[in-house]
Amino acid sequence: MTLLDGRATSKKIQEELKAKVDELKKAGKKVPHLAAVIVGEDGASLTYVNSKVKTCEKVGFESTLIQLPATISEAELLAKVDELNKNESIDGYIVQVPLPDHIDEQKVLLAIDPKKDVDGFHPENVGRMTLGLPTYISATPNGILEILDRYNIPTEGKHCVVMGRSHIVGTPMSILLGQKRNPGNCTVTMVHSRTQDLKSITKQADILIVAIGKPEFVTADMVKDGAVVIDVGMHRIPDSTKKKGFRLLGDVKFDEVAEKASHITPVPGGVGPMTIASLMMNTLKAIELKGQL
């Protein structure tokens, strides 16, 4: 079994990005600038956003963190988005989701200038991604493509089963892996909470991508021998014996599935760090894509 080491791969990508930033600097060009908006004080969301900002520093990007109270109105958040659209120093930005219930998430995502939408969540960019036009591919699916590529995992003609149909992972992942591209050219099946006879389908997967949001849902009996297993789940389970007061679990029962898989991503240290690395790649792309979007 080969462990797909997202942390090490992310570090490698960060070094490559740093080298590109150094070149930009040498040429007297602008360094990429990422802004992140976070609404409210959810602990996990704050951890992710802080790690995005920290990674900007590591690769030499400029970054701006905008923390807003959970009580902010939709209109006030939309005004902030408008300000970021107009701010010429900022190349790309993200609005961390989920947003509080009183704010219409779609409305906010629609207000983001597609040119600065490094999350690739704007409907225009989702459309461009679907049609294979130049755009930002959202960070988690892009990170998964990147790790498959860097570990030279063959995907062409393989049966890929994507578990979950969220707008940020399952849906784009199944579209991308079915496309005429590399990694890609897969035969894709998407399964979800209404799927009948789930196990009979997951057992057919050469590549199994799990993004259903249920801790340790995927067990060894659901996986084919030699499958490549990508675990997108991230759950904080309260645990008083841990320093932080919790431990992290994925959507896959790691120990037993690892015995059957040919390759598997751990949690933590798998897809999470790859998501951050690919957000950085998209931020550099924001400069490169200028004029193409």
Ligand SMILES: Nc1nc(=O)c2c([nH]1)NC[C@@H]1CN(c3ccc(C(=O)N[C@@H](CCC(=O)O)C(=O)O)cc3)C=[N+]21
């Ligand atoms: N607009 C928007 N864009 C996002 O990309 C976005 C978002 N909203 N909302 C939340 C999800 C989640 N997400 C993660 C990023 C990194 C880790 C990560 O680095 N995880 C570490 C562990 C971190 C920990 O200790 O909790 C790991 O897996 O090793 C996890 C999750 C980005 N998201």
